[in-house]
Amino acid sequence: DVKVTQSSRYLVKRTGEKVFLECVQDMDHENMFWYRQDPGLGLRLIYFSYDVKMKEKGDIPEGYSVSREKKERFSLILESASTNQTSMYLCASLTGRTDTQYFGPGTRLTVL
Amino acid sequence: SQQGEEDPQALSIQEGENATMNCSYKTSINNLQWYRQNSGRGLVHLILIRSNEREKHSGRLRVTLDTSKKSSSLLITASRAADTASYFCATDDSGTYKYIFGTGTRLKVLA
Numbered sequence: 001d002v003k004v005t006q007s008s009r010y011l012v013k014r015t016g017e018k019v020f021l022e023c024v025q026d027m028d029h030e031n032m033f034w035y036r037q038d039p040g041l042g043l044r045l046i047y048f049s050y051d052v053k054m055k056e057k058g059d060i061p062e063g064y065s066v067s068r069e070k071k072e073r074f075s076l077i078l079e080s081a082s083t084n085q086t087s088m089y090l091c092a093s094l095t096g097r098t099d100t101q102y103f104g105p106g107t108r109l110t111v112l
Numbered sequence: 113s114q115q116g117e118e119d120p121q122a123l124s125i126q127e128g129e130n131a132t133m134n135c136s137y138k139t140s141i142n143n144l145q146w147y148r149q150n151s152g153r154g155l156v157h158l159i160l161i162r163s164n165e166r167e168k169h170s171g172r173l174r175v176t177l178d179t180s181k182k183s184s185s186l187l188i189t190a191s192r193a194a195d196t197a198s199y200f201c202a203t204d205d206s207g208t209y210k211y212i213f214g215t216g217t218r219l220k221v222l223a
Contacts, residue, residue: 004154033211042214042215043200043213044213045210045211045212048209048210050209056210090155092155094209096209098160100145100160101147101155101157102157103155103156105153105154106153108152
């Protein structure tokens with residue numbers, strides 16, 4: 001079974017803090033994604049990566065950066081957290097062999 | 113930009129009834145996928161239909177795709193209380209891996 005894990009289920013941070021969200025997949029998938037999910041807006045793509053050290057902006061990259069130093073790990077960084085970044089963050093991985101995304105359980109981030 | 117739009121936004125049915133959800137999209141696609149999300153959890157892949165397919169079945173799920181109308185439907189037959197969840201369609205943006213999700217249909221199945 002494919003497993004995608006995220007470092008925290010719940011996280012509370014203060015405005016201005018630097019926040020790291022980590023995602024790890026164990027199936028050697030080439031592609032990894034970060035989404036945020038907000039009520040009424042569905043899932044919106046922040047960044048995705050199709051290979052180690054490669055990244056592409058999604059629809060809402062402002063205020064975020066990413067890092068992919070190893071194939072299995074994709075990190076989302078909030079350089080200076082703001083209250084409007086309070087959201088559910090979902091990580092996913094995908095292999096081109098099946099075009100199916102496998103999601104982690106999500107991290108609910110609250111920025112106070 | 114969001115191109116997958118589900119309809120209806122919310123649906124409430126009795127156990128045993130069928131549930132139908134619709135999805136519309138805007139650009140050309142290679143495939144369309146349906147996902148399910150239980151409250152506060154990650155998404156789980158249900159079924160994928162490719163652009164050259166018109167219908168696909170998986171257990172109690174039936175998906176149709178009409179590329180001329182840029183729309184898809186998901187039918188869940190003989191629904192169960194455990195089917196209560198949100199359902200999302202996702203399309204690949206012009207054949208890239210940049211998937212675009214809709215806002216979802218919240219299904220409630222009453223026992």
